Amino acid sequence: MKMRNEQTVGGIVVKTWLRRAGEMTGNDGKPIKWGDDHQVLIVPFEESIIQKYVIDPDCVHSVLSIFDDVHWGALVSLTLRNKKVIDVQVEVDSLADFYECND
Numbered sequence: 001m002k003m004r005n006e007q008t009v010g011g012i013v014v015k016t017w018l019r020r021a022g023e024m025t026g027n028d029g030k031p032i033k034w035g036d037d038h039q040v041l042i043v044p045f046e047e048s049i050i051q052k053y054v055i056d057p058d059c060v061h062s063v064l065s066i067f068d069d070v071h072w073g074a075l076v077s078l079t080l081r082n083k084k085v086i087d088v089q090v091e092v093d094s095l096a097d098f099y100e101c102n103d
Contacts, residue, residue, distance in 0.1 A: 010077040010091065011042035014050055016067050038064065040078060040085055056084040063088055071095045 016038065023033040038055040040063070055063045066088045070076070073095045079087040 005083075006079060006081050006086075008077050008079050009042075009044055009051075009053070010075065011044040011047075011051070013067075013070060013072060013074045013076055014041040014043060015072070016040050016055075016064060040067075040088075042076065042078070053078055053080065053085050054083070056081065056086050059084075059086045066090065071099045 019034070019037045019039050021033075021035045023031055026032045038060050040053045040055060041050050042053070043050055063085055070090055071093055074093040075091040077089040077091055078085050079089070
């Protein structure tokens, strides 16, 4: 039986987006191809470089629905299984009041 490899990472939400399929040539001259993927971009706690996390295809609808009401800069925890996002916990959405006042 295969064990489920789950972990949690936290950070500041930058955006969610659909990365379209594409291809490129790597630094080693070999072709690299990828398919369509929904991604969550965050700046992990106490770091300064944006990290991209692919949303598990089976969880796209549920994960993206959580982000429907989340604002840029919210603190979130992403639950990962096999390095893909399967769930999101919104820890603090501190800019919600700011965005709602400006709507």
